[in-house]
Amino acid sequence: MRICLITPEPGHPLLADTTALLAPDHEVEALDPVTPGEVPLPLADVYLLKSRTPHALELARHLEQRGAPVVNSAPATALCQDRTEMADLALRAGLPFAATRTHASLSGWAAGARLDAPVVVKSRRSRRGDLVARVNDSARLRELAREWPHEPVVVQEYAANSGWDHKLWAIGDEVFSALRRSELSPGGRGPTRPLPLAELPSGWADLVREVGAVFTLDVYGVDIIDTGGGTPLIVDINAFPGIRGQAGAPEALAALALRRAAGRA
Structure with a gap:
């Protein structure tokens, strides 16, 4: 099988470890979507879309139009970049997602x-270096408005919690979990701590799989906070996150890639 990684960083730990598993028996190549252009031929058996840049999404769309399987699809990846559309779909599907209001500009x-x-203010468009901040009062809001005057934003009520985000990831049906100190906590983002799947509140792993079904995602992350007594609140969904340091994740990704490639064949 030929597996192609759409990414400028093929040395990313998850991708590098997955490549090492596949390389002895399969051809693995990387495609850096720096600029849009013609789809490279012949087509690979499956493409893993790790990049979320406009050029990467354009390339993925062209590949899908040619009939190539892309994980995750370009539409699903793009949807997760728009926090307004993300919230709308999640809430329509009955997922416990934070209620979200959208404003054309922060100022x-x-x-x-x-x-x-208190509220949480986020850039409407999810991207590296975007705005994510807890706002407790008008003074802080005015400060942010001066820094990000023209930024389209979403606003969510701040839900009281322990200050720890449950970082949950899925590759196919396999779910992985960890704890990370929230960037909205007083001390800011902290290190990631291991969290055995068996220690998740009841039903959370199935909730993650439901998110994948609703958003048609194969490789994704779901950020959940515990609002008390194991009651989950989803605050973010990410397409093809890093999933660093999770035992079994490279194996799960390699198996998923081969399944999708075999399905095309």
């Missing part, structure tokens, strides 16, 4: 906003 919303309780 425009801040000009007339009245804060009665």
Whole structure:
């Protein structure tokens, strides 16, 4: 089988370890989507879309139009970059997702906003270096508005929690888990701690798989906070995250790639 990685970083730990598993019996190549252009031929048996840049998404769309399987698909990947569409779909599907309001610009919303309780403000478009901040009062809101005046944003009520995010990842039906100190906690983001899957609250692993079905994702991450007594609140969904340091993740990704490639064949 020919497996192609769409990424500028084929040395990423998850991809590198997956490549090492596949390379003895299969051809693995990397394609850096720096600029849009013609689809390289012949087509590979499966493409793993690790990059989320506009050029990468354009390339993935062209590949899908040619009939090539792409994990995750370009539409599913793009959907997870728009936090408004993400929330709309999750809530329509009955997932326990944070209620989300959208504003065309942070400065425009801040000009007339009245804060009665803490909120979380995020860039509408999910990307590296985007805005994610807890806002407790009007002074902090005005400060952010000066820094990000034209940024389209989503606003969610801040839900009281332990200060730890449950980082859950899925590759196919396999779920992996860890704890990470939230970037919204007073001390800021902290290190990731191991969390055995057996220690997750009941039903959470199945909830993650339900997210994958709703969003048509094969490799994805779900950020959940415990709002008390094991009650989950989904605050973010990511297409093809890093899944670093999770035992069994490279094996699961290699197996998924071969299944998708065999399905095309």
